[in-house]
Amino acid sequence: MNQYVIRPVRGDEWAKVKELRIVALKDPAASVAFLESVAEAEGRSDAFWQARAEGASHGRAARQFVAEGPGGEWAGSVTVLVEESGTTDIFDQHIERAQGHLVGVFVRPEQRGTGLTEGLFQAALEWCWSLEEPALERVRLFVHGENARAAAFYRRFGFEATGNVVPVPADPSAKELEYAFPRP
Template sequence: MSRHVIRPVRADEWLKVKQLRIAALKDPAAAVAFLETVENAESHPDEFWQGRAEGASHGRAARQFIAEAGDGQWDGSVTVLVEEAGTSDLFGVPVEAAQGHLVGVFVRPEQRGSGLSEALFAAALEWAWSFEEPALERVRLFVHEDNARAGAFYRRVGFEASGWVVPMPGDPSAKELEYVFPRP
């Protein structure tokens, strides 16, 4: 892996959060990797991005991890959302046990294959497993049925297909496949 620091975002880094998200949404794989368009992201006011960075910088609800190069450029990111027992998940399904949900996985194309994705996932999982009461029982993510590259990576780092398939929001003819990583 090239020299990067893997760390959580800070609340005051909202502009870099915005810039990296827009770079991710401009990636050729964005159509099968993200549920948002670049046009939608660019239309959000600064307050949206400030709130997003604030919410992902501390507390239990969410944490965004970034890969920061020595020159300060952010080359990748992953966010863990915590879905608490007794709430509903992003699909409106009741959550039976506390779990993590990985979203916004992105590494710049020139950094793919360098180990950054593995390092980001290691940090995200370490944070997810750090909770004791209530502990997260598993971490999950969803991958588009046509995103074979991402699916192969997720399996390689220990996620397994659960068999649960949901229609892709905005395109019910496409499917999102759930992958899970149970608490060790």
């Protein structure tokens, strides 16, 4: 991992945001890792990707972190969505406390097991804990019930299953399991 820099995206990097997302959606594990298809992502306009990169580059609502190699290539990414108390989440559940929600976790297959995922998570959590008024009480994520590899990583990193289970929007017979990391 030493040759990679973990950093937030910049608003003008929308083309790289789009490219990495499409690579992630083509990964063999994508069906149990993401709630979006390749066709949906490829069908989105440049304006969508520009707004996504801009929105994840500054402010409190979202932040996307990338692992950038020495040649400028991106090897992985994670995005934090801030869920404010009194709002609803992507599963239409009421949010009772300010919290971070990790989404879009992806590291290219050739870089898995090198520490990049840990570095991305560390950067995301540090950013979450730096937010003030209201401070985030925890960071959570959801993992597909059949994504044992990802769930094992989340547990090793320190996330704990909360017992909250929601149906996958596109397949209600499948389940997403919530894991959370409390504020230190």
